[in-house]
Amino acid sequence: MKRNIFIKWNASIYFLTICTAVFLLSINAVMAAAPNKIKIMADACLTCHGPNGAGSGKIPELKGLEKSDITESLFGFKSGDEKSTIMGRYAKALNDDEINLLAEYFSALDK
Amino acid sequence: MNQLDRRTFIKLLGAAGVVSTTSGLVFPSSAAAGTKARVVVVGGGFGGATCANYLRQYDSNLNVTLIEPNIQFVTCPFSNTVLAGMKSINFITHNYDGLRKNRGVNIMHDTVISIDATAKKIKLKSGKTLTYDRLVLSPGISFNWHEIEGASAENSKIMPHAWKAGAQTTLLQKQLEAMKDGGKVIIASPRKPFRAPPAPYERASLIAYYLKKTKPSSKILLIDSSGDSEELAMFRTGWEKLYKGMIEWVDGSEQGEIVSADAKALSLTGRTIGTLKGDVVNLIPPQHAGEIARVAGLADESGWCPVNPQNFASTLQKDIHVIGDACIADPMQKTGHSANTQGKICAAAIVIELSGGTMPDVTYNTSIYSLLNPKYALSSAGVYRLKNGKLKQVSGGLSAKKASRKTRLKEARFASGWYKGITMDTFGKI
Structure with missing residues (x-):
């Protein structure tokens, strides 16, 4: 019996340790996000559009916009159909896949 | 009753490891593996502050130390507005609280006096010695007075x-x-x-x-x-x-x-x-590269530092990266925006390399706004990509040659937005 209690106690310590480890990893998930192609390219937008793409002064926000609104603007800037001061110069560098993925990225950020 | 022995426990920990690996889009593998690589960044301007900031954003397990002699940083962008009496010097002065508190960057107000690239050690004016796995230098410029x-x-x-x-x-x-x-x-x-x-x-x-x-x-x-x-x-x-x-x-x-x-x-x-x-x-x-880059043998005969633009690694010294005004990143101009871009790309490349990955094909953006008065601005922008190991401009250029005052006003307003955005982005303000 004594031995059984020890095993139970021992098991719960192990369980707690695992829970703690998983919890610590989940904290990291909030703090850090590994750089991949679209993450790096989206982070480039933050220089002007501000942290988290929330907008900066007269520079509009990106986060939480409808994906279709972002793609419409970027394709418009790229073709020149949508007038811009600087965005046309940036959008021309992007290919169609990049425009779609960037739009998806920013639309998925919480508003 | 099954006994939960050490072996089972290790297996369970392994399962936790699988959790972290399968969420690879969220966790960098070095973070998942729990490595604590040490990256030292020297110089707290647009290049260095951004790099330290994004190293921590991309991998929160990295030990990142930023060495900067000054407690505050005064930006060259918008400094002409101070000359014109439009803004105060306080407006262009920033501190490192955001990097310290929001990003967990260790800030040391000290000066690097020498770098031992073989032993991967740097000596500081205070007498301290730091070791690094990767060193990032963003020393800005120094002046060639003798010319x-x-x-x-x-x-x-x-x-x-x-x-x-x-x-x-x-x-x-x-x-x-x-x-x-x-x-x-x-x-x-x-x-x-x-x-x-x-x-x-x-x-x-x-x-x-x-x-x-x-x-x-x-x-x-x-x-x-x-x-x-x-x-x-x-x-x-x-x-x-x-x-x-x-x-x-x-x-x-x-x-x-x-x-x-x-x-x-x-x-x-x-x-x-x-x-x-x-x-x-x-x-x-x-001008030439900041003094420490030259002292450490990172500059060539031009006085600037040659780098591989994919990760901004020095081509002259191993495991040292040089970003910002000090590096040769032609045809990118030497601007605050370029330094900020290089800081992010260098941070991403270091995190990816430490986890054994390959840097993807990305764009390198830059811009510089110039005010002619508070309601009239022009801009120059450039986007670059790597082609055969070199940066090539893929788009960009100047503001429209002919434009209404309304357009110039719009650019002046964007210039202010840009300044707010880049300083928040660089110094980890949220």
């Missing part, structure tokens, strides 16, 4: 450069304030390459804005080492509209370059332009 006879750090207290913002900005602003109406301001730009190529034009514009309001009989003489260009033409169009007859432009390129300066007489001499005297002289000297 101009009579120019020196000491004489810059009389003829300020104001090309590193802070006390020099305030000094030049005070000189402009003290100048009599009808006085002459000389601005002399340096031989290329130098920090912020269009900034002498912005400076001439905003000093004219200030003088027109307060001392309208005054004149500005701009000795321009860059010579004529499409960009200059756009500024000259603006000057004609806003400051007719106030700014005289002198071609200071090639043979026109300044060769000597006389601080007592407040005069500058160029080979073909003779000796020109001013009431306020803003002599911007020729």
